[in-house]
Amino acid sequence: MNPEFITKIEGHGALHIDWKKNNVQLNVLEGERLFEGILVGRTAEESHWITPRICGVCPVAHHLASAKAAEDAFGIIPAQSTGLLRDLMLAGQLIQSHVLHLFFLALPDYLGIDKGTELSKKNPALFKTALSLKEISDEIVFCVGGRNIHPMTTTIGGFLKVPAKKSLEKLLGKVKIAEKAAKKTMELFSSLAYPELDVDLEFVAQKGDFILSTGDVKRSLIKDYKQDLQEEVRQYSSAKFAKYKKREVLAGALARIALYDEYGREYKDKLNFRNPFYNNLAQAIEIYHLTKTSQDIIDRLLKTELDLTIKKPNLEASLRGIGALEAPRGGLYHELHLDSNGIITYANILTPTVQNLSSIEKSARALLEQTEKFAQKKRERLLEMLVRAYDPCITCAVH
Numbered sequence: 001m002n003p004e005f006i007t008k009i010e011g012h013g014a015l016h017i018d019w020k021k022n023n024v025q026l027n028v029l030e031g032e033r034l035f036e037g038i039l040v041g042r043t044a045e046e047s048h049w050i051t052p053r054i055c056g057v058c059p060v061a062h063h064l065a066s067a068k069a070a071e072d073a074f075g076i077i078p079a080q081s082t083g084l085l086r087d088l089m090l091a092g093q094l095i096q097s098h099v100l101h102l103f104f105l106a107l108p109d110y111l112g113i114d115k116g117t118e119l120s121k122k123n124p125a126l127f128k129t130a131l132s133l134k135e136i137s138d139e140i141v142f143c144v145g146g147r148n149i150h151p152m153t154t155t156i157g158g159f160l161k162v163p164a165k166k167s168l169e170k171l172l173g174k175v176k177i178a179e180k181a182a183k184k185t186m187e188l189f190s191s192l193a194y195p196e197l198d199v200d201l202e203f204v205a206q207k208g209d210f211i212l213s214t215g216d217v218k219r220s221l222i223k224d225y226k227q228d229l230q231e232e233v234r235q236y237s238s239a240k241f242a243k244y245k246k247r248e249v250l251a252g253a254l255a256r257i258a259l260y261d262e263y264g265r266e267y268k269d270k271l272n273f274r275n276p277f278y279n280n281l282a283q284a285i286e287i288y289h290l291t292k293t294s295q296d297i298i299d300r301l302l303k304t305e306l307d308l309t310i311k312k313p314n315l316e317a318s319l320r321g322i323g324a325l326e327a328p329r330g331g332l333y334h335e336l337h338l339d340s341n342g343i344i345t346y347a348n349i350l351t352p353t354v355q356n357l358s359s360i361e362k363s364a365r366a367l368l369e370q371t372e373k374f375a376q377k378k379r380e381r382l383l384e385m386l387v388r389a390y391d392p393c394i395t396c397a398v399h
Contacts, residue, residue: 006387008105008115010057011394015364015383016236019376024364024383026357028239030398039347044070044338045156051334051349052150054399057100059150060093060141061327062349065334070156072321073338075314079307082158085144088297089151090325091290092140097328098253098283099137101391102189103130106280109385110192126188129181133287136178140294143171157311165302172298175291182288189284190270194277195382199366201274203255204244204355206324206331212259213244220245222324225333229350239397241357242350248358251330252391253282263289276363277389283328313342327352329391351396360390 005014016025035054039047048066052059064086071078078086103126104116111122119127138148143163145151153161163171202215211220211228220228231240243249257263258273267285271278319338324331330352337346364383371379 006384008108008384008388009392009394010055010105011392011397013387013392013394015387017368017380017383019368022365022368022372024361024368025234025236026361026364026387028237028357028394028397030238030394032238032398033395035399036347036349039336039344042344044073044336044342044344047334047336047344047347048154048156054349055393055396056149057097057393058093058327058329058396060089060145061325061332062334063145063151063154064090065323065325065327065332066336067154067156068323068325069321069334069336070323070338071311072323073317073319073336074156074321074342075317076157076311078158078311079309081162081301081304081306084297084301084304085159085162085306086154088294088301089141089144089154091294091297092137092144094328095133095137095287095290096141097391098287099130099133099185101328101388102185102280102283102287103127105391106385106388109381109388129184132181133178133185136174136181136291139171139174143167155310157313158307158309160310162306162308168298168301172295172302175294175298179288179291179295182291186281186284186288189281192281194272194275194280195385197275197277197363197367197370197386199274199276199363201254201276201359201363202244202247202249203258203273204249204251204331205255205259206326207260211244211331213249214258215247215249216245222333223322225322225324225350226335226348229333229355231350231354237357239357239394240354242355243358244355248362249355250276250279250359250390251352251355252279252328253286254279255330256326257282257285276359276386279389279391283391329353329393329396330355349399351393351399353392353394353397356390356392357397360387360392363390 051062323334333350335348
């Protein structure tokens with residue numbers, strides 16, 4: 001059949017469905033944007049200003065990953081307070097992205113409305129909850145980064161400007177208030193009736209210097225990410241598809257909760273880790289968890305002397321670096337190679353959605369097999385809901 005275009009996702013994609021064979025292809029339809037080529041010939045300092053333009057939904061993640069890659073190349077170890085400020089800004093980024101996805105893209109499927117803005121009339125209190133969480137996430141990023149999107153205070157080796165303690169104290173009070181809205185969001189998404197689906201899911205997430213997975217006893221080193229996370233070109237897609245050790249994997253909120261010890265049983269017991277629709281609930285849990293984490297980080301910052309020193313490059317550094325972090329949709333990797341003048345000679349970016357594309361197709365095939373008795377229209381709707389549950393970012397995928 002002709003491709004079925006997917007609505008309410010970030011970017012343009014379509015499903016090509018073979019109903020007789022229960023097979024699905026996810027066609028990514030946007031043109032390649034070639035950011036890796038754009039970076040070559042630029043200075044290392046330009047990288048963390050250019051790469052956030054890959055995505056308006058997760059610019060902070062690209063900004064920080066590029067800065068970390070340059071620091072790794074230059075042999076720079078940032079100050080502790082720099083790390084805390086970046087962690088806080090990244091927490092704000094995850095809340096920003098999750099709120100937009102959950103309330104404005106995913107939730108309409110479960111409330112019988114066409115678009116998220118209809119919440120303002122159907123459920124004004126719920127719409128106010130969404131706006132309050134978006135507002136606090138914007139304030140977190142603004143406080144640290146100087147802007148709600150495309151931060152401008154971060155630089156290689158530190159910060160050009162750090163927030164005043166009074167600003168952090170004010171922010172802490174607002175985040176404490178926002179915790180109530182975050183808890184309501186978690187309770188709301190815990191109450192939804194998710195479609196039944198059983199898939200043998202394998203999860204991956206970064207932790208420290210390692211890549212963790214549920215399918216391996218041995219961890220991978222992030223510095224060796226290209227050995228285990230291999231990309232392939234598929235004729236029907238303008239985005240590459242990545243597999244971890246040749247297997248389809250799910251990255252993102254559901255994976256992090258499955259793999260991280262800091263998410264206790266009270267969180268894990270809410271989730272069905274064999275059903276990717278529960279990634280929606282996992283994102284809601286992360287919003288609540290991140291409001292609490294943000295308070296802890298701000299408390300630490302208020303007790304810490306913020307280091308204004310911008311660390312300088314090590315002249316004996318390798319000039320090859322990797323910047324990796326957990327973006328909203330999963331592990332993000334930026335790699336930079338520099339010449340002796342700090343000019344970029346090679347750049348590679350591996351995004352979470354590229355890792356999730358193979359898993360989306362695997363889960364879609366399982367859905368078709370498990371819904372053969374359903375009417376075709378219902379199966380089409382469930383397939384769209386499934387893709388949305390993964391929260392794909394197409395513009396990141398075709399970076």
